[in-house]
Amino acid sequence: MKLVLASNNAKKLAELQALFAPLGVELVTQGSLGIAEAEEPFESFVENALAKARHAAAASGLPALADDSGLAVDALDGAPGVLSARYATLFGQPKSDADNNRVLLEQLAGKGAGPHRAQFVCALVAVRSARDPVPLIAMGRWQGQILPAAQGEGGFGYDPLMFIPSLGQSVAQLSAQVKNQLSHRALAAGSLVQQFKEVWQLG
Template identity: 45%
Template sequence: MNARIVLATRNPGKLREFRALLGSHTELGELDLEQAVIDAATAGCAEIPETGTSFTENSLLKARAVAAETGLPAVADDSGLAVDVLGGAPGIFSARWAGAQASDENNLRLLLEQLADIAPEHRGAAFVCVAALVIPASPGVPAEEFTTTGTLRGRLLPAPQGVGGFGYDPILQPSGQTRSTAELSMEEKNAISHRGEAFAALRPHILEALTR
């Protein structure tokens, strides 16, 4: 049994969500996810520049780099907010929309300022996520790569609501919901989120990698 996988992130929110997503599945038995699923910092991996021009390119380059450095299966995702009236921006630049060292609050505030005059009916947006799994080659077994995509449609609120989640969660109200993503429990969010959808599609390959 391999029972070890690296999530190519330094974002504790993403690590918590990923462990929670896997934790509800009995295929893993008594596996301790705190030990089995680690982040890039714990694995001692260097920072990986996101030099791709799409979510898919960025997720694959991160997973490939971590798998090569650790020799372990690596999962990465690249995700962001695509705003309709901004032609899909911030997109791959979501985490640094207000600058390379910007905080979530800085990014969120700038986006709200840019959309201040946009009417509610034109504030459509979606969270988009591409998840990638790279399993390094082993004797007699070639390397494997898988990618999946998830989206969460909704509309942008005029002001933040809720304290859960991270990133732009406080300002996206998912379609059919009366609450922002930041007001949902982790279980509710994982059930409908872009990341939950992408990782759910990737889950069979992740479980196979963990139980080999």
């Protein structure tokens, strides 16, 4: 089955393609089909993922898969949350991983010594069509702590600042194989795989 991925993030595409490969699912990005990005006006990951999936399905006429994910830090009342990808722009800074990480550390500077509890959150939503009344919805949460400085060269986003105590490493220090087994996206994908099998009868 071909699914339109409501994202143009090449690294996210690679992660999700690897996770869904056993089902025979082929992901194509919406950008490769000339589909513009959807608005993300909502406060929750699930609502934004659903909006993006419906948008991609409507524009392509194909089933669609959307991911909305980010970082939620307890000391910041869940911020950056759904604004994770553009967090730095809220403070007049450019939109980039490096700027987002720097701004996050600046915002935590006045919140005590830490360690600051945080979680990576991922909502995955799949729809058969734009008007699908029973979308598949899966959530994944990966608990950790925010480091005082970046560690590691791998991954993307906030991976260099997210420390996983049980592994003794930041997410950016993990191999792609380990990350794909343990991450918030992997947890959500595992749940979605089961739904694909049971509800959509794939695989």
